[in-house]
Amino acid sequence: MFAEDLYEIAATTMEELCFLFSLPEPVDDENERKEFIVAQVDFVGPVNGYLKVQAQKQLLPILTSNMLGQMDFTEQQQFDALGEVTNVICGNILPRISDSRSVFNIHAPVVAAGEKSCIDVHDTEKAVPIYFDEGEICVRLFYQ
Numbered sequence: 157m158f159a160e161d162l163y164e165i166a167a168t169t170m171e172e173l174c175f176l177f178s179l180p181e182p183v184d185d186e187n188e189r190k191e192f193i194v195a196q197v198d199f200v201g202p203v204n205g206y207l208k209v210q211a212q213k214q215l216l217p218i219l220t221s222n223m224l225g226q227m228d229f230t231e232q233q234q235f236d237a238l239g240e241v242t243n244v245i246c247g248n249i250l251p252r253i254s255d256s257r258s259v260f261n262i263h264a265p266v267v268a269a270g271e272k273s274c275i276d277v278h279d280t281e282k283a284v285p286i287y288f289d290e291g292e293i294c295v296r297l298f299y300q
Contacts, residue, residue, distance in 0.1 A: 166295040195242040201260035205299030207246040215291030239265030
């Protein structure tokens with residue numbers, strides 16, 4: 157049930173915020189070398205943890221363009237757009253892992269480049285890949 161909630165919230169956020177619509181399976185060749193930009197948001201409250209969104213680098217310009225409604229933007233704006241998507245997903249998943257009236261302190265997102273894989277096979281219950289025509293993201297939630 158949990159992976160389905162995470163997938164639903166992340167896919168809906170991408171659709172409503174970025175105008176990107178998910179696909180049932182990847183479009184590209186799985187053997188292709190991929191580079192991901194990673195945004196992480198830590199949260200503290202009745203449950204502590206983090207939400208990480210790994211976005212394929214080629215997806216960021218499209219995501220940013222759709223969010224800003226413009227074609228001219230900086231790399232920092234692309235990182236900020238991914239950070240905002242991560243914030244929104246985090247804010248929407250927290251009521252599902254705690255009481256809906258719980259109060260959380262959500263930290264500012266931290267964005268970095270460099271991860272080469274999307275999903276850890278040992279963490280499949282708390283990580284979900286989401287595919288788009290333009291690339292893929294992986295949403296990973298850790299809490300205790």
